[in-house]
Amino acid sequence: MGNLVEVQDLVLRFYTYEGVVKALEGINLQIKEEETLGVVGETGCGKTMTGLSILGITPPPGKIEGGKVFFKSKYGKTVNLLAQNERVLRKIRGSDISMIFQEPGAALNPVYTVENQIAEALLHHRRRELLEKVLAQIEKNGIEKKIYKKMLENPKSLTIKVFRKIPIIGRQSRLKKEIRKEVVNILREMEIGDPERVADMYPHELSGGMQQRVVIAMALACNPTLLIADEPTTSLDMTVQAQILDLIRRLKKTFRSSVLYITHDMGVIAELCDRVAVMYAGHICEVAEVKELFKNPAHPYTKALLESIPRPGEEFKSISGMVPNLINPPLGCRFHPRCPFAKPICAEEMPKIKEVKPEQFVACHLY
Amino acid sequence: MSFILGGIKLSTMLETENLKKYYPIRGGVFKRKVADVKAVDDVNLGIIKGECFGLVGESGCGKTTFGKTVIRLLKPTAGHVYLDVPPDVIEQIRNPKGSSQNPPELQKLRKQYDIATLKRRKLKALRRKMQIVYQDPSRSLDPRMLVKDTVGEPLLVQKIAKKSEVRERVVEMLEKVGLGAGTLYRYPHEFSGGQRQRIAIARAFITNPEFVVLDEPTSAVDVSVRAQLLDLFQKLRKDMNLTYLFISHDLSVVECISDRVAVMYLGKVVELAQTMELFHNPLHPYTQALMSAIPIPDPTVRRKRIILVGDVPSPVNPPVGCRFHPRCSQAMDICRNEEPKLMDIGNGHIVACHLMSK
Amino acid sequence: MTDFKSKLAEFKAARQPTIKELKFTITRIKKSPLSIMGLAILVFYIALAVLAPVLAPPVPPPMGKPDPFMVWKDLNIPAINRTLPHPPNSIHPFGTTEESYDLYYGCIWGTITAFRVGLMVIVLSLIIGLVTGVIAGYYGGIVDEVLMRFTDMVIAVPGLVLCMALVVALPPQFVINLGFTQLTIALSKLDKVLLALVLVGWPSYTRVIRGEILKVREEDYVEAARAAGCSDFRVMIKHILPNSIYPILIMASLDTGAIVLTAAALSFLGLGAPSGYADWGQLISLSRNYIYANISSPAANWWVWLIPGLFIFTFVLGWNLLGDAFRDILDPTLRRR
DSSP states (O other): OOOOEOOOOEEEEEEETEEEEEEEEEEEEEEETEEEEEEEEOOTTTTHHHHHHHTTTTOEEEEEEEEEEEEOOTSSSSSEEEOHHHHHHHBBBTTTEEESSSSHHHHHHTTSOOOHHHHHHHHHHHHHHHHHHHHOOOSOSHHHHHHHHHHHHHSSSSSHHHHHHSGGGGHHHHHHHHHHHHHHHHHHHHOSHHHHHHHHHHHGSSSSHHHHHHHHHHTTTTTSSSSEEEEEEETHHHHHHHHHHHHHHHHHHHHHEEEEEEEEEEHHHHHHSSEEEEETEEEEEEEEEHHHHHHSSSSSHHHHHHHOOOTTOOOOOOOOOOOOOTOOOOOOOOSSGGOOOOOOOOGOOOOOOOETTTEEEEETOOO | OOEEETTTOOOOEEEEEEEEEEEEETTTTTTTTEEEEEEEEEEOOETTTTTTTEEEEEETTTHHHHHHTTTTOOOSSEEEEEEEEEHHHHHHSSSSSSSSSSSSHHHHHOOOHHHHHHOHHHHHHHHHHEEEEEEHHHSSOOTSOOOHHHEEEEEEEEOOOHHHHHHHHHHHHHHHHTOGGGGTTGGGSSSSSHHHHHHHHHHHHHTTOSEEEEEETTSSSSSHHHHHHHHHHHHHHHHTEEEEEEEOOOHHHHHHHOOEEEEEETTEEEEEHHHHHHHHSOSHHHHHHHHHHHHSOOOTOOOOOOOOOOOOOOOOOOSSSSTHHHOTTTOHHHHHHHHOEEEEEEETEEEEOGGGGO | OHHHHHHHHHHHHHHHHHHHHHHHHHHHHHOHHHHHHHHHHHHHHHHHHHHHHSSSSSHHHHHHHTEEEEEEEOTTTTHHHHHHHHOOOOOOOOOOOOGGGBBBHHHHHHHHHHHHHHHHHHHHHHHHHHHHHHHHHHOOHHHHHHHHHHHHHHTOOHHHHHHHHHHHHSEEEEEOOOOOSSSEEEEEEEHHHHHHHHHHHHHHHHHHHHHHHHHHTSSSSHHHHHHHOOOHHHIIOOOOEEEEEEOHHHHHHHHHHHHHHHHHHHHHHHHHHTTTSSSSSHHHTTTTTTTSSSOOTTTTHHHHHHHHHHHHHHHHHHHHHHHHHHHHHHHHHHHTT
């Protein structure tokens, strides 16, 4: 399997009143096709920003200052996402790459029904396909067929724009029925019992787990090849989390997409991911296959993270020190002030990422 | 529920009897009460002095409401909460002898220890003994107050210290939680999540309370900070002789810090046992499902998931009979009609499930 | 000595966060040119108000009156020409109005009146509005219902009619008998109008602060303060109010300009300052017969309405810009951008 996404030397900086926050310094990451890559790290390490940078939606005052993000689109072409203009990116967002966030209640618009929101995604990306389906259904060669044909060929023409505004005739009921069928289908795929009822509900009438399913439905409505999930289950209950993780696993197989799963929970990583990237203070420390990472963690930070997971009957082990301020990060390896294995060279030179074992990459001077 | 361990009677810190907390739902033109949200429905729990009592359950089960009701941040709708009752008296209150259930001496005793109906002055004095640490420190600290003022406020309000002594005691407390005097004159937003939670802990513990409710105190912080905070909680419990009520939905954390754990579902306690017993031998189907849902940080272990069907029903109209029966894979006919009572299986393990009486 | 030094160090440390926040606020103000303009305008007017006795020294009788706020008439102009407004010249930098009132003097001293009108009405309305709003918002339930219905009733009262009624009905002096002493409150005509404006102005503050309090009341830190044993009063003053007051400050500064406009309009109509008082609206109304000069050149007497009008316009603009600046700077959710 080739690389779906290749991030090269990504640099992201935030220009704030207090100073320049060096959020990401030279990130190198690969996401293969049909794999789940987990990105794990503490708050502030830059994992969410990596996900946002791939999509090009980093919030101001952040600026991407360097690097390339190569993405293999559905048509086989590889493009550098950072070099594209907004129009191209908008076509890619939602249809090739989708993102789901932590708070499902905040991602859903409270004044639109579930159907409306999924339909918005559908209409934006799969309009042609739906119109073709509608056209195939109309037998008579009347005005209706002509109008739909025109919608398909020249959607921006004045006739269509006027037509849409006419009260009763401009309803486009066939298209709406087709959309509803598709929406109900997608909801059923999300293991939502009674999708017909849920499609007509408003977000506040749904529980947290249901809302997250709807968000996932919106994200997967257009069959993206990459799903970026930013801590989607952190705010949900344990049993609901188990359901959602199960769902993501199944959907990944059905839709044959890759998943970039961002989290700080090592248990979820162990459950869901094929490969894991560990980030600390804007750098990638280690990338390895999940079994190898848990059995033989190479980087001291990974080791410390795994040890700090509370285990019953044992003492609580924590990592000494604090996450550094990214306005003035430590020179050299950013973890060295807290590292029990630090050497003098660690304070001077930033370690480069090396392949210490097949498929295990570490950025540490110990190797 | 008798607390006799090795022949020694342990004193109860807190005991609730038929505790109920309902929220009325008003509807109609005249806003009459239409229904109740039964957040806490007839809960009987006892917490031993000096222990860390874990309370788990999912959102909506009433555990946070229970915690807040027990320290009188919310007023109970019905029931009693007995605080710090000596062992012999508690036996009397629990098992009244004599013809009537409520002879006057017993009533006096109950009134003496019952905090469910306290008002004003006595309630304010109670606040000194019972405190709470919230989940999200960025919301539980006043963003416009300096750390010194936030942590020192309980001292001033409870008149424990004069204004001149406050600074000293605040610094002392901050050092106990691992922060220095340099944090005094700063605002909460200048600190990281873990540090903010320590400030919140300092505020709660500065009055030398006896009983502290910890409402998901580690849910909003990172894993590495979580270990630090749990360590801090243990240390403070030993140093200050405290009793904890540790509320969480994260079972892995509860397993590490609690002595006994109770599981709540839709306002009722469904299971209660010593921690190791509960985690190794869960008997109630809901507890079993909860246990199976914990993600294990070991990719080689694949746990068999018990996936629950459907969502948690609303506490406004809980199902008739056993509240869990619509989602239970082992539901029997009796479960649909009759609500199971809490039964003592032995070794302090209590379950409310009809499967136990088979 | 060391005790003093340590106390000084302590004092400095205590002020550190306030200083930091202030520095941040100043930087934000510097970034917004409109805020600077608003501030500059207001500083200019404050200087004018403070320096009024120097810039426009009071003129002794018979031309002036004992009260420095009464504009002096130029009796040196022959009686035939006195009713006509005179254009700006060396004696009258801004010209005169009908009856030869000096416009320059009126405009400068009118600044003090404008500040007085604006600030007095706003401060009093704020106090009443805050007290009712905080109590209604914090306690909720029936207290809230009663207070808000009462507020609704007050909103229904027509301001202009109330003004006129108070001007006519209230006596010029109030004597309150306190038993051991007598308190005399003198109400000039302007004061009565201001009182009317206060009485109709406070409900909007009540509503806004109540809305903010409903939001803040549910926050965890308020509950934590109650868990520590804080009394209701302490929670309201120390926790809820500081976190909900910023929208009110913004509203208040925007309203100051509006109040000055309203007072000017009322003065023009004859309700407000007595005739000849140094008030911008009054000054325009003094020459109401000459605003439209004649058919061939309607704006021939431009100084009569343009100069006081400019004063009103820029004064209100300054307050409006300041209100906008407040909003941009003080809103905590937007602050850290």
